Amino acid sequence: RLTLLYGGMFLIAGIVLLSIIYMLAAQALHVGSELPFEIVSGKVTSEICSLPTNASPDAFNAAMNACVNNQRKAALDTLLNRSLLALVGLSVMAFAFGYAMAGRVLSPLGRITRTARRVAGTDLTRRIELDGPDDELKELADTFDDMLDRLERAFTAQQRFVGNASHELRTPLAINRTLLEVHISDPEAPPELHQLGKTLLATNERSEQLVEGLLL
Known part of the structure; x- marks a missing residue:
């Protein structure tokens, strides 16, 4: 798509530029091919150049050649100036058209970027769903959506695993803590059992903290 679009843009610009150059060249050739003098009643007159009236044939021919060369130079200068103006105008149009087309073509990338930023904020439910x-660009957007689907499934499975692991690990530790607290609170228990219960209770608390840290 991008190849066809930019190829068409260059083709249209080339056709327009060639047409303008052709018209300017045709006009310059028409002006340059006109004789800058005319013969009236056996006399050579010119409205562009000043031709000597009383001069030798060589001097008169040199003046006529200079007049013709000046006319050709003026025609070429006019062609160059108008070509430069046409080039500037086409450049401005090309930049404006290219800017508009680039914004239209690259707009899907903006949607992809905005979706990626929302996903970075832990919102895995967002999708690009690019039409066209x-x-x-459509293939890139579809691939990104597929990646988000896999990430969402993996994140959901991870949350499910964390929930199951939390239940399976916390329940035995809570039971152990309850049993140890009951034995420690028994006034008839020997001191050695009290000390052992406190040690085991501290170990159980460290295990609970470790599990909480792993399941965050």
């Missing part, structure tokens, strides 16, 4: 022809 099956080009490179």
Whole structure:
């Protein structure tokens, strides 16, 4: 799609530029091919150049050649100036058209970027869902959506695992803590049992803290 678009843009710009150059060249050739003098009643007159009236044939021919050369130079200068103006105008139009087309073509990338930023904020439910022809950008957007689907499934499975692991690990530790607290609170228990219960209770608390840290 991008290849066809930019190829068409260059083709249209080339056709327009060639047409303008052709018209300017035709006009310059028409002006340059006109004789800068005319013969009236056996006399050579010119409205562009000043021709000597009383001069030798060589001097008169040199003046006529200089007049013709000046006319050709003026025609070429006019062609060059108008070509430069046409080039500047086409450049401005090309930049404006290219800017508009680039914004239209690259707008899907903006959607992809905005979606990626929302996903970075832990919102895995966002999707691009780009519509349009099956080009490179559509393929990129679909691939990104597939990746988000896999990430969402993996994150959901991880949350499920964390929930199950939390239940399976916390329940035995809570039971152990309850049993140890009951034995420690027994006034008839020997001192050695009290000391052992406190040690085991401290170990159980460290295990609970470790489990809490792992399941965050």
